[in-house]
Amino acid sequence: MPFKISDVVEAGTLAGQEQPTIPVPGGLLIRPWQAADAPAVYEAFQDPVIQRWHARVADSVDETRDWIDGWRKTWAEETDAHWAVADAATDAVVGRISLRLIVLGDGQAEVAYWTMPSARGRGIAPRALTTLSDWAFDEVGLHRLELTHATANEASCRVALKTGFAPEGTKRSAVLHADGWHDMHLHARIRGIRGDEPAGS
Template sequence: MPFKIPDIVAAGTLAGRAQPTLPVPGGLVVRPWRDADAPAVHAAFQDPLLQRWHARVADSESEALGWIEDWRKAWADERDAYWAIADAATDELVGRVALRCIVLGDGQAEVAYWTVPSARGRGVAPRAVVALTDWAFEEVGLHRIELTHSTANEASCRVALKTGFVAEGTKRGALLHEDGWHDMHLHARIRGDGPTAVV
């Protein structure tokens, strides 16, 4: 039985192209991961604040390298897409931004991000999120991108609101953290929502 609704984005749209490097205002880029990023990823995951909001820890540089290999494979599989956020001049790693849980046929994904301690408070995450979501809407053709965060993560909520992700509600007991189940705020942007301010 044929489907009445066509796919929003055709399969192969990501895998059929090289993962791009995107310019980010303020002297940053989001770029594909490299093996050489493994030491910086390992170092980033030693930060207690970053560990608070993530279920994984990196015990070694070789483990971080394995993550990077998985992140590259995820692009080819069109299930997730991970980028490094880097200083455009020095290539220093300042964070990560990603599209997770991609469902091309439905035109949907979820944006996720983190920054290293030295990059916080400088608008790195908001600028990277805007660059990536604008690309995902305009170049890929996604229709809806969600952003979720623990209700206890006020910094992540500020990123969501600064970047035009409308608060849609609270998902009760939605994600297990190390300290127990957390309620999660749900935000979303829809293609055509209008311009977002770059912070």
């Protein structure tokens, strides 16, 4: 029996092209991860702030190199899309930005990000998130992007609000971190709508 509603984004939209490098205002790039980035990922996951909000730990550079191999494969699988945020002049990794849990047929995905400790305070996460969101809406055709963070993660909440991800509610006891279960704030952006603008019918 056929569906009454067509897929929002056709299967193959991502896999049918090379993962792009996307310029970000202020001298940054969103680019595919490279094997040479493994030491930077390992360094990032030694940071207590990143460790607090992630279930994964990195025990070696070889382990993070395996992570990068896995991240690169998910583009072809159209399940996740992971990028390094890099300094355009030096190519040094300053952060990470991703589309996770992609469902092309429904036109939806979840965004995730972190910033290297040495690069914080420069507005990197908001700029990268805005750029990737615009690309996901305008170039891929996604309809809805979600962003979740622990209610205790005030820095992530500020990034969400600054980039037009409107708060939609609290998911109670939704994610288990090392210190126990955390309530999660849910934010979202809809294509063509920022902040608290109504989504319409």
